[in-house]
Amino acid sequence: MSSEHAKAVSIIGAPLDLGQTRRGVDMGPSAIRYAGLEERLAEIGYAVTERGNVAAPEPEALTVRDARARYLPEILDACAALAALVEGAVREGARPLVLGGDHAIALGTLAGLAAAAGQPGGVIWIDAHGDLNTPETSPSGNVHGMPLAAALGRAPEWFRHDGLALPAVTPSRVALVGIRSLDPAERAYLRDADIRVFTMSDIDRIGIERAVREALDHVAGPGFVHASLDLDSLDPEVAPGVGTPVRGGLTYREAHLACELIAESELLGSLEVVEANPILDRENTTALTAVELVASALGKTIL
Ligand SMILES: NC(=[NH2+])NCCC[C@H](N)C(=O)O
Ligand SMILES: [Mn+2]
Numbered sequence: 001m002s003s004e005h006a007k008a009v010s011i012i013g014a015p016l017d018l019g020q021t022r023r024g025v026d027m028g029p030s031a032i033r034y035a036g037l038e039e040r041l042a043e044i045g046y047a048v049t050e051r052g053n054v055a056a057p058e059p060e061a062l063t064v065r066d067a068r069a070r071y072l073p074e075i076l077d078a079c080a081a082l083a084a085l086v087e088g089a090v091r092e093g094a095r096p097l098v099l100g101g102d103h104a105i106a107l108g109t110l111a112g113l114a115a116a117a118g119q120p121g122g123v124i125w126i127d128a129h130g131d132l133n134t135p136e137t138s139p140s141g142n143v144h145g146m147p148l149a150a151a152l153g154r155a156p157e158w159f160r161h162d163g164l165a166l167p168a169v170t171p172s173r174v175a176l177v178g179i180r181s182l183d184p185a186e187r188a189y190l191r192d193a194d195i196r197v198f199t200m201s202d203i204d205r206i207g208i209e210r211a212v213r214e215a216l217d218h219v220a221g222p223g224f225v226h227a228s229l230d231l232d233s234l235d236p237e238v239a240p241g242v243g244t245p246v247r248g249g250l251t252y253r254e255a256h257l258a259c260e261l262i263a264e265s266e267l268l269g270s271l272e273v274v275e276a277n278p279i280l281d282r283e284n285t286t287a288l289t290a291v292e293l294v295a296s297a298l299g300k301t302i303l
């Protein structure tokens with residue numbers, strides 16, 4: 001366990017589903033809590049503080065003002081509220097553990113971490129997708145496909161908000177792991193960016209251990225190191241309860257090893273787990289897997 005980071009965790013729920021079009025991911029925080037998160041972290045010696053949920057409006061009560069980035073003003077407000085809680089947790093010496101919600105909330109988490117650190121940091125982004133679209137390039141208008149671009153400070157005219165410290169992430173300190181679905185503009189951006197990308201094809205060739213070790217080397221540095229775990233990085237047979245499943249994902253064991261390596265590196269100051277949708281799930285299996293992975297990433301070992 002890291003000496004640099006206290007053995008205290010603050011759980012923060014972000015039940016936002018405005019970043020995509022399927023209802024149910026707003027119940028992700030409840031599903032993950034119900035799967036035994038707090039008990040599991042207590043078992044491995046953490047002092048756990050439960051911060052409850054940030055407020056997130058229901059889509060039925062809202063109108064879409066711009067189809068290029070649906071519900072963006074409301075998403076930015078929710079992200080700013082989340083950023084304040086994340087910043088507060090860090091200032092109290094705890095590791096923020098953020099439960100989504102769709103991946104749009106990562107913008108709030110990262111902005112909160114950057115505000116607490118007073119500078120941008122690094123992120124290991126474990127996902128089937130790049131989430132590097134901007135409102136101008138998105139094929140869907142779903143903001144959950146944009147949070148990494150926003151955190152990097154791209155398209156600032158769209159994402160500017162008083163409560164969000166941007167850019168929150170240093171472009172040369174991003175690593176993507178588990179990638180198998182990119183849109184044309186994301187692919188074009190990654191050709192020139194100094195981002196380490198480990199696609200599923202790379203992972204098949206070099207193995208998850210080398211991929212994650214190299215990813216961690218790439219994101220290490222000042223400010224903060226954060227892990228953003230999109231559950232659709234896992235194969236849909238392992239994690240069926242996600243809104244944008246893509247075949248050919250991480251196995252259960254690869255995902256565990258990735259999380260164990262993250263813990264062993266002692267680099268991690270914060271973690272988030274997103275996209276768990278209990279409506280699409282089978283008997284909460286995706287949330288149960290999420291709890292196991294969080295425990296591994298925070299230092300649970302077999303022996
Ligand atoms: N966090 C996610 N699951 N993102 C999926 C994004 C899918 C697609 N790239 C889009 O922009 O709409
Ligand atoms: Mn994804």
Ligand SMILES: [Mn+2]
Nearest residue numbers: 103127131230
């Ligand atoms: Mn994602």
